[in-house]
Amino acid sequence: MQTDGGDLPLPESLLRVAPFVMLQLVRAGRRLAERMPAGARLPQVAVLACLEEFGPQSQREVGRRLRFDPSDMVRIVDLLERDGHVARRRDPDDRRRYALAPTAAGRRWLGERLDAIESRPVLLAGLDEAERERLLQLLVKALAHVDGRVPQESRAV
Amino acid sequence: MQTDGGDLPLPESLLRVAPFVMLQLVRAGRRLAERMPAGARLPQVAVLACLEEFGPQSQREVGRRLRFDPSDMVRIVDLLERDGHVARRRDPDDRRRYALAPTAAGRRWLGERLDAIESRPVLLAGLDEAERERLLQLLVKALAHVDGRVPQESRAV
DNA sequence: CCTATATCAGATCGACTGACATCT
DNA sequence: CAGATGTCAGTCTATCTGATATAG
Numbered sequence: 001m002q003t004d005g006g007d008l009p010l011p012e013s014l015l016r017v018a019p020f021v022m023l024q025l026v027r028a029g030r031r032l033a034e035r036m037p038a039g040a041r042l043p044q045v046a047v048l049a050c051l052e053e054f055g056p057q058s059q060r061e062v063g064r065r066l067r068f069d070p071s072d073m074v075r076i077v078d079l080l081e082r083d084g085h086v087a088r089r090r091d092p093d094d095r096r097r098y099a100l101a102p103t104a105a106g107r108r109w110l111g112e113r114l115d116a117i118e119s120r121p122v123l124l125a126g127l128d129e130a131e132r133e134r135l136l137q138l139l140v141k142a143l144a145h146v147d148g149r150v151p152q153e154s155r156a157v
Numbered sequence: 158m159q160t161d162g163g164d165l166p167l168p169e170s171l172l173r174v175a176p177f178v179m180l181q182l183v184r185a186g187r188r189l190a191e192r193m194p195a196g197a198r199l200p201q202v203a204v205l206a207c208l209e210e211f212g213p214q215s216q217r218e219v220g221r222r223l224r225f226d227p228s229d230m231v232r233i234v235d236l237l238e239r240d241g242h243v244a245r246r247r248d249p250d251d252r253r254r255y256a257l258a259p260t261a262a263g264r265r266w267l268g269e270r271l272d273a274i275e276s277r278p279v280l281l282a283g284l285d286e287a288e289r290e291r292l293l294q295l296l297v298k299a300l301a302h303v304d305g306r307v308p309q310e311s312r313a314v
Numbered sequence: 315c316c317t318a319t320a321t322c323a324g325a326t327c328g329a330c331t332g333a334c335a336t337c338t
Numbered sequence: 339c340a341g342a343t344g345t346c347a348g349t350c351t352a353t354c355t356g357a358t359a360t361a362g
Contacts, residue, residue, distance in 0.1 A: 094337080127298060253360065
């Protein structure tokens with residue numbers, strides 16, 4: 001039931017632990033995201049963004065980019081397909097694979113979602129524009145070190 | 158199986174989305190944490206930090222601070238007790254509650270864990286000391302806005 | 315009586331494993 | 339044949355729900 005009665009403070013010592021603070025923020029985000037339909041959540045946005053930016057790809061390839069398991073990709077793409085945001089065509093050159101492609105509606109929807117996230121940053125609402133920019137820069141730099149797959153331009157300080 | 162063969166890059170558009178980048182970082186942290194024994198993970202450190210900083214409390218109260226569900230607190234404290242890090246005494250003034258208290262070993266262990274996290278920041282290894290400090294400051298400020306329970310001193314910019 | 319605490323059984327979800335059919 | 343791809347069934351964990359025993 002996750003008793004959120006009072007507003008008992010967190011210990012100072014934990015506010016020195018970045019993984020803890022990040023986890024609390026991510027969990028708060030999950031609670032907020034629960035109000036959205038399943039097909040409109042981050043995994044769907046992320047998959048569509050991959051297709052938009054790198055063109056038609058197999059489910060496997062998208063999963064490698066995003067670190068999503070191939071078996072989980074099935075369900076994620078199921079929802080995108082159900083909502084008419086991607087087309088699951090077979091790759092004619094290799095009929096094991098799909099050549100996943102965003103539909104026109106999917107492209108439009110992706111643009112709307114990205115705009116909404118950028119213009120109404122719920123999780124980072126406590127920060128001003130410059131602070132959000134700086135935070136993002138630091139997060140991306142940290143991610144690039146932990147997990148090599150961040151493009152060069154975005155690693156620059 | 159989470160195919161991490163190549164090093165296919167992430168789309169730029171997603172690197173503009175803070176919740177996505179934070180989630181990737183938290184997931185990377187989870188993979189790293191899996192190598193540690195269950196009793197040595199963040200929830201255990203967090204509970205112990207609450208007891209150290211605010212004195213003996215009920216499981217409920219710790220859960221309210223950390224946003225952990227009371228039913229999950231049971232298992233978290235089970236491990237802490239098994240490892241000899243907290244004592245589950247009953248509160249003599251209200252025998253429904255525990256007065257959870259850290260043991261001497263628990264205090265020592267907490268100090269070691271906090272030191273280790275601060276001195277070897279695995280997730281933020283790509284950042285220098287000043288960058289880590291700034292990132293933490295921004296994360297705490299964002300959390301204070303989303304979830305009011307961050308103490309005053311830590312909200313200051 | 316009604317409420318709070320700790321606990322447990324179970325639902326749900328995210329992440330992963332192992333197996334399998336299909337195709338190269 | 340080996341190896342890749344998509345899929346499914348099932349495990350494991352985290353998070354949350356609902357119920358119960360006990361104490362106030």
